[in-house]
Amino acid sequence: MIFPIFSFLLISLFSLLSVVTTKTQYWCHGDGILNNQHTCRFFTIVIDAGSTGTRLHLYQSKRKYSKRFHIIHAQIIFIPFQVKPGLSSFAKSPSSAADSLEPLLQRARKEVPHFMWEKTPITLKATAGLRLLPGDMADDILEKVEERVFNSGFFAAFPDAVNVMPGSDEGVYSWFTLNILLETLFTDEPSVGNKPAAHRSVAAFDLGGGSTQLTYWPNNEAVFSEHIGYKRDIDFFGHHIRLFTHSFLGNGLIAARLNILQMETDNEIESAHQLFTSCLPEGFQLTEWEYALKFWNINGTSSHSFATCYDIAKKFVESSEIMHLKELKGSPIYLFSYFFDRALNSGLVKGNDGGQIELRQFKEAAEIACQRGPSEIDDGSHWMPWQCLDLTYIYSLLKDGYEFEDNQPIVLAKKIKGMEVSWGQGLAFATANEFQLTEGAIKTTVQEQNATVVDQIFDLVYSGTNQVLLYFNIISV
Ligand SMILES: *[C@@H]1O[C@H](CO)[C@@H](O)[C@H](O)[C@H]1NC(C)=O
Numbered sequence: 001m002i003f004p005i006f007s008f009l010l011i012s013l014f015s016l017l018s019v020v021t022t023k024t025q026y027w028c029h030g031d032g033i034l035n036n037q038h039t040c041r042f043f044t045i046v047i048d049a050g051s052t053g054t055r056l057h058l059y060q061s062k063r064k065y066s067k068r069f070h071i072i073h074a075q076i077i078f079i080p081f082q083v084k085p086g087l088s089s090f091a092k093s094p095s096s097a098a099d100s101l102e103p104l105l106q107r108a109r110k111e112v113p114h115f116m117w118e119k120t121p122i123t124l125k126a127t128a129g130l131r132l133l134p135g136d137m138a139d140d141i142l143e144k145v146e147e148r149v150f151n152s153g154f155f156a157a158f159p160d161a162v163n164v165m166p167g168s169d170e171g172v173y174s175w176f177t178l179n180i181l182l183e184t185l186f187t188d189e190p191s192v193g194n195k196p197a198a199h200r201s202v203a204a205f206d207l208g209g210g211s212t213q214l215t216y217w218p219n220n221e222a223v224f225s226e227h228i229g230y231k232r233d234i235d236f237f238g239h240h241i242r243l244f245t246h247s248f249l250g251n252g253l254i255a256a257r258l259n260i261l262q263m264e265t266d267n268e269i270e271s272a273h274q275l276f277t278s279c280l281p282e283g284f285q286l287t288e289w290e291y292a293l294k295f296w297n298i299n300g301t302s303s304h305s306f307a308t309c310y311d312i313a314k315k316f317v318e319s320s321e322i323m324h325l326k327e328l329k330g331s332p333i334y335l336f337s338y339f340f341d342r343a344l345n346s347g348l349v350k351g352n353d354g355g356q357i358e359l360r361q362f363k364e365a366a367e368i369a370c371q372r373g374p375s376e377i378d379d380g381s382h383w384m385p386w387q388c389l390d391l392t393y394i395y396s397l398l399k400d401g402y403e404f405e406d407n408q409p410i411v412l413a414k415k416i417k418g419m420e421v422s423w424g425q426g427l428a429f430a431t432a433n434e435f436q437l438t439e440g441a442i443k444t445t446v447q448e449q450n451a452t453v454v455d456q457i458f459d460l461v462y463s464g465t466n467q468v469l470l471y472f473n474i475i476s477v
């Protein structure tokens with residue numbers, strides 16, 4: 001009798017052990033300390049506090065074990081979840097702004113195993129909505145929101161965990177997202193090696209409403225002496241990357257519409273909030289078009305044609321700061337946001353996966369759109385009346401601004417490998433990098449990087465005591 005019980009106990013003990021081992025190996029902090037011996041999984045939480053809503057981006061990623069250094073291989077799960085309205089709608093009641101995060105935090109607590117909470121970095125970035133709020137309102141909201149995020153159970157004890165994100169960061173993080181999804185920075189291919197290299201990376205072109213961003217990793221650093229102030233140094237998982245990035249304010253699609261309309265309308269008529277454009281057919285009127293809290297009536301003209309619309313768009317593009325980019329000529333560039341949306345509307349690409357086209361196709365699509373008459377463009381969709389102007393502007397921006405040739409290869413994508421190309425994931429990687437760097441999980445080659453760690457420890461003074469203690473334990477390992 002004793003024998004079967006004994007063996008049963010042994011078997012139980014064995015299966016218990018194997019469960020423990022599996023959990024420890026499977027998760028990067030399965031038993032509380034960092035698993036540095038196996039490929040393991042971890043989470044990162046990014047909260048995108050936009051003007052219309054607040055989105056939770058919960059990433060589960062895999063860190064690959066390798067002898068030389070550790071790389072974060074690929075995010076394997078992404079859980080998006082949104083609440084409305086955005087934080088800026090709670091200007092009169094900052095604590096309600098904090099309350100509005102609760103469903104997102106609860107969702108994250110449900111998805112992340114409890115033992116991983118304190119090892120899961122969380123960051124909240126506010127964008128345009130909060131930037132526009134007057135005076136102390138944004139600060140009051142951020143203060144309450146920060147308190148809520150710090151007490152969420154997740155790890156928020158690092159610099160700028162909760163803040164308003166500068167516009168230029170969006171471009172950099174979008175570039176990261178793109179290159180991580182395309183695996184141009186790290187790859188399993190042994191002949192290529194695991195060192196990220198400029199020549200393998202791709203350029204990211206983002207088109208928002210107010211501004212357009214360009215970010216790439218130049219092969220040749222000479223470009224920085226021509227364009228001072230467009231340099232952005234980044235330490236990424238132990239590697240140094242010098243990016244060229246700029247956000248052109250006023251060159252976003254919606255801002256460009258207004259600029260182009262104003263170029264064709266004389267000041268007197270404009271003061272009556274009436275605009276005229278050759279990018280709309282005669283007899284067509286758009287009423288009460290709103291931009292930046294102003295309302296406009298817009299009429300088409302008898303000179304409506306692609307050629308006239310293009311002349312005016314070109315004049316605007318050439319008067320803006322968009323610069324010639326020699327280095328990117330001929331190799332595929334990646335375009336997303338409004339670039340993608342307008343290409344999709346005009347049938348240049350189909351579905352979220354997008355595809356590769358040539359620049360001249362934007363021109364051809366614009367020519368078709370500019371031939372439509374008043375009844376054809378009045379189909380009820382918000383983008384249809386603008387299609388002639390939008391496509392013409394996009395063409396001119398790339399052709400006369402960045403000076404790409406008509407046969408320039410362009411890749412349009414909304415999603416790559418099922419993941420949306422947006423700044424969220426790039427930020428998640430940067431956050432994970434920062435977190436793991438401080439844990440010593442990433443071996444850095446550059447000595448001065450100790451300074452980063454030291455700075456961060458000082459920055460911890462304002463954080464929760466529990467987390468600080470845990471943090472120091474890890475640091476001293
Ligand atoms: C704009 O177009 C509408 C509709 O065709 C027309 O009734 C109106 O008079 C036009 N406005 C101006 C200022 O020309």
Ligand SMILES: *[C@@H]1O[C@H](CO)[C@@H](O)[C@H](O)[C@H]1NC(C)=O
Nearest residue numbers: 446447448449450451452454
């Ligand atoms: C970084 O740490 C190493 C060894 O731990 C030390 O020798 C070096 O002086 C440190 N560098 C800086 C910039 O503090």
